[in-house]
Structures are given as structure tokens and as C-alpha cells.
Amino acid sequence: MLLDEPLDFEKEDPLLPKARPAKRKKVIELDDLLEDFFASGKDDLKAYGIESKHGSKGYNSDDEDKKVKEKEIKFRKFVEEYEEQSKELDAGDDVPQWGQRVFGCQKSPSVLSVTGVENCQLLKSFCANEHLGFDLNIEQGEGFLEGLLVDGWLLKLVLLHGSVEDSIASWALTKLLYSCNKKFRVAASDFWDSVLSLNEADKLSVDIGHFPSYSVLKSAILNYGYIFDNCTEVSTSESVIADDGPPQNIIEWLKITSACCKIRNVHSIFSSSEAEELLVIVISLFLDRQLEGLLLILGDCLSSLILYFNSSEWESSCLIVAQSISQRVTMDLNCLRIVDCITGTDYHSKFLRSQLALQFLKVSFGLKVANVEKILKSVMSINVKDKDCNFFSLYVYLVLMDNLLFSSDAFRDKHAIINSWRNYLRNCSTQIGCTDWRLYASKVRNKASYLLQGAVLRRSAGGASLPVQ
Incomplete structure (x- = not known):
């Protein structure tokens, strides 16, 4: 055996199979469709030319050009119609993010x-x-x-x-x-x-x-440029928000307010009405994107103010706070931001979250009295199969309705209301197709499915209830 000759195993067939021909991509892009379209068109024209060549009229290049132009015009119309439909579907895509102006120009x-x-x-x-x-x-x-x-x-x-x-x-x-x-x-x-x-x-x-009084703290927050109150009028010169960030003393203001609330058992510094106004102010601060870095301090101050009220005065004070907030915050992602900022698990926090959702829905549907049955009926009357369905508003309603029904224990024994709501969530999660491109349609489907799972878990944890129809 010579050294230059190949070994025996090198003469054997390769173990790896031959490479298979590349398959066509499942996802066909617009360029591919365009190439296929013109390729098929040219093949048709070639066939047409061959057939006519053997016929009486013969091959005519003008007929070929005319055929290509007709196909180009037809394809161009198809693309234009598709673009128009896409624009209609994405007409509301510019939904504003949460965030509301809370501070204007500060005064020294x-x-x-x-x-x-x-x-x-x-x-x-x-x-x-x-x-x-x-x-x-x-x-x-x-x-x-x-x-x-x-x-x-x-x-x-x-x-x-x-x-x-x-x-x-x-x-x-x-x-x-x-x-x-x-x-x-x-x-x-x-x-x-x-x-x-x-x-x-x-x-x-x-x-x-x-002690730090309410008047001193209120005067200070107004001095910082607080303009959340509807009664506060802002002049043109004050309408521009400075680029130097939030008020530099806002952290200390939040800390002193929180400290004053924590000693109520020893000394009651604020009256109920004063604490209500301070609570409205602190809740509104969660809408200012400049204060996102202060969520821990804001949360501590909010919790201290919520727990400042005793049980006998909380329900009436909570209603006043919820009504005041609902009249100032728009029915968009801002109201969801407000509800989400109430993260406490105590009774006061859960009741406030439920009341905020109730008042937002009441204002949205134009009800003079906050009636849960009427609100539920109004929400369930929204047909997701309707061509003009506003999925963004429905998304807001789903989140608010879930907080209204499940944040507190007020509706735990209302089996008819709870089961009706579960049925509607199931319809939203199943009747909206995966290919529905309308604004917020997919978010409504996913949110409904998520909320339905939570509702089922609450039912199993809370005991038996009426079956879902």
C-alpha cells in the first residue's frame, strides 16, 4: 500500500446525505409576489406569442406590451387598495401614552x-x-x-x-x-x-x-407649580413646563406629609377634608412622568394617607376622593394608571381601587348614579364583531370592570353579575380572530383571556358558585 493512496474508509460513500434542495419560504414577501406575478405574466405572453405565431395573425410585440401594461395597472390598483385599507386599520394607532401635566412653572x-x-x-x-x-x-x-x-x-x-x-x-x-x-x-x-x-x-x-399644617403644605405644593386642580387657571406664560425636571423639594414634601400621617394615633394634624385633598394631590402625582423615579416615596406617602382615615370615615372620604379624581382624569390610559397605582392589599386600598373604577365608568357612560348593573349591561352591549367597535375603549372598560368587581369583596356573593361578566370575557377572548388587525383588537383578546383565567381562579379559591353558561 502506497502512502499517497486513500484509506479504505475514505473510498466509502459519505455518511451524510446529499443536501436537499432549498424549500420555498413559507413567508412570501411583497418582492417575491411581484417577481412571480411578472414571471407568470411573461410566460403567458410567450405562450400567447407561440400560439399566435402559428395562427393567422402571427406574433405582435404591441400586443405583448399592452398585456404587460394592463397587468401593471391592475397590480398597482391592488397595492393602492391594500395601502388604503391599512391606513384605515391603523388610523387610531397614535393612542397617547399615559401622562398628564401636573406641574407648571415654579415660583420662588x-x-x-x-x-x-x-x-x-x-x-x-x-x-x-x-x-x-x-x-x-x-x-x-x-x-x-x-x-x-x-x-x-x-x-x-x-x-x-x-x-x-x-x-x-x-x-x-x-x-x-x-x-x-x-x-x-x-x-x-x-x-x-x-x-x-x-x-x-x-x-x-x-x-x-x-406641627406642619395643611395650609403650609398646600401653599408649598402650589408654589411648586401644582396645577392639577381644575379651578387653577394657568396663564400663557406659565403654560410651558421647564426642562429642569420636577420640583426639587417634592421629595421632602412627600416625606413630611407621610410622617405627619403616621402619628395620627398620637396627634391628628389634618382633618378628614384636608386629608382628602392631600390624597387627591398625591394620587395625581402618579400621572407625572417626571416623577417615575420616585415611585417608592410616592407609594409610601400614598399608603400613609390612605391609612390615615379610620374605618368610620373611610367610606365617605373614599367616595369623595374617587369622584374628585374621576372628574379630572381622562378616560384613557391615564385612568388605568391611576387605578394601578393603588397597590395596597389592605381593605382601604382595595376599596379605593374599586371605587375609582366605579366612578370612572360612571362618568364614561354618563350615569348620574353609579349603578353596577347598568354599567355591566352597557359594557356587555359592545359587540366585538361590529365593524365600528372601539377596541381601545373596550380595553379600558375591561380593566376598570375587573377592578370594580374583584378589588373588594362587595360582589363576591353577586353570582349573576360575576357569571355574566365571565361569559362576556369568554366571548371577547374567542370571538376576536388572531388575524383581526383593528386597533387594540389583539390586546382586548389577550386581556380578556387573562382576566377570565383570574376570574376562574378567584371562583375556585372563593368557593363554589353558579356555573358559567
Whole structure:
């Protein structure tokens, strides 16, 4: 055997089968259709030319050109009709995202300093103490307090004395709400958070005579440019939102509001009506896209305000808040954003989520009284097979109706309502075809299927109920 000769196994047939001819793609693009169209047209023309060549008239190039032009015109009309139909289907594709203007132009406060802080007993005690070695003038009082505040010594002195003077409390609150210096407002926020915290005996650590009032907090949020209230008129000069982001003191405002709500068992700072207005303000802040990075702080403040109400006053206050929100928020993705921001699992949160959905649906259908049966009948009257069906509105109705029926336990025993709703969800999930290109049709089908599964799980978890027809 020579070295250059191939080995025995190299002479054998290859193990791998020969490559199969490439199959035609299942997805045929428009270019492929165009090529096939003209190719088939030319083949027909060739056949026509051959047939006529043997006939009496013979082959005519003018007839071939005319035939090609007719096919081109017919194909062009087909493409134009298809484009027009596509435009009609996508006419509402520009659905606006959630987001509503909450803040306009901010106003700078006229005076930051608080009169009388130079004469507080805390500074006088420093001046009178010879061992400390401080030589303070009246003009140096506020500057000295700022240093104590930033270094944390002001809080230690207050905790040591067991009380906060009104002038010190007012001065620190003004720094918290209006100071442009981040160090001052953060230090003031930490100061107030510690002062308003409860000890092991569920009592305040120090005596406070001056608490943050509703009027002060409301004045501050209006100073930040808050314009969510329908009664607030915005001039043309204030209609442009600044590009420098949200108000710089909004974080501290949310923290102090939350801290005030958490001590209601010790000291009730806000009345029910005042807490209702603050709750409306905080809920509306979830619509501002500039505040998306503050969801944790917003959620904590929202939860504190919701739990601020006791059981006897919550139902009436919840109704007032839901009505106020429903009159200001449009029936689009904004109302869904509002409902979704109520994420608590306690009774107060679930009841508020249900009432918000109810009031939104009431306003949408123009009802003077929030009647669940009428609302359900109105939603179920929407035929998904109708050519003019507004799937976007139906999508909003599905989400709101699901929150209305299942957020709270009010309709747990309403078997007729629940089963009717399940039947409609099943119809929406089965009667909308997968090839339906209308706006939000696929989203309605998927959302209905998802909600139907959740409704079935709730039924199995909550016990037996009437069967779905």
C-alpha cells in the first residue's frame, strides 16, 4: 500500500446525505409576489406569442406590451387598495401614552428665613454658657443654626432638651420645603423625620408645639407649580413646563406629609377634608412622568394617607376622593394608571381601587348614579364583531370592570353579575380572530383571556358558585 493512496474508509460513500434542495419560504414577501406575478405574466405572453405565431395573425410585440401594461395597472390598483385599507386599520394607532401635566412653572418663595429664630432659647443658652466659648451676634444666629442642622447637632440638642421651640420647628420646616440648598433640605427632612417618629411607648420623643399644617403644605405644593386642580387657571406664560425636571423639594414634601400621617394615633394634624385633598394631590402625582423615579416615596406617602382615615370615615372620604379624581382624569390610559397605582392589599386600598373604577365608568357612560348593573349591561352591549367597535375603549372598560368587581369583596356573593361578566370575557377572548388587525383588537383578546383565567381562579379559591353558561 502506497502512502499517497486513500484509506479504505475514505473510498466509502459519505455518511451524510446529499443536501436537499432549498424549500420555498413559507413567508412570501411583497418582492417575491411581484417577481412571480411578472414571471407568470411573461410566460403567458410567450405562450400567447407561440400560439399566435402559428395562427393567422402571427406574433405582435404591441400586443405583448399592452398585456404587460394592463397587468401593471391592475397590480398597482391592488397595492393602492391594500395601502388604503391599512391606513384605515391603523388610523387610531397614535393612542397617547399615559401622562398628564401636573406641574407648571415654579415660583420662588419671597422669604426663606423665619423671624424670631435669632431669639430662640437654644441660641441664648449657647451664648450664656461661658465654657462653650461661643461669641454669637444676633445676625449670626441663623447661620449658626444651619451649621448645627447640617452636622446633626441640632437634633441631638433637641432630643437632649426633650422639646422643640416653635421658632426652631418653623425655621426647619421652611428649610425643608423651600431651600434650594440640597444639604439644608435633606438635613431638615431628617430632623423632622426624627422629631415626628414614635418611641417604644408609641409616643413622640420630644414635645412639639408647632406641627406642619395643611395650609403650609398646600401653599408649598402650589408654589411648586401644582396645577392639577381644575379651578387653577394657568396663564400663557406659565403654560410651558421647564426642562429642569420636577420640583426639587417634592421629595421632602412627600416625606413630611407621610410622617405627619403616621402619628395620627398620637396627634391628628389634618382633618378628614384636608386629608382628602392631600390624597387627591398625591394620587395625581402618579400621572407625572417626571416623577417615575420616585415611585417608592410616592407609594409610601400614598399608603400613609390612605391609612390615615379610620374605618368610620373611610367610606365617605373614599367616595369623595374617587369622584374628585374621576372628574379630572381622562378616560384613557391615564385612568388605568391611576387605578394601578393603588397597590395596597389592605381593605382601604382595595376599596379605593374599586371605587375609582366605579366612578370612572360612571362618568364614561354618563350615569348620574353609579349603578353596577347598568354599567355591566352597557359594557356587555359592545359587540366585538361590529365593524365600528372601539377596541381601545373596550380595553379600558375591561380593566376598570375587573377592578370594580374583584378589588373588594362587595360582589363576591353577586353570582349573576360575576357569571355574566365571565361569559362576556369568554366571548371577547374567542370571538376576536388572531388575524383581526383593528386597533387594540389583539390586546382586548389577550386581556380578556387573562382576566377570565383570574376570574376562574378567584371562583375556585372563593368557593363554589353558579356555573358559567
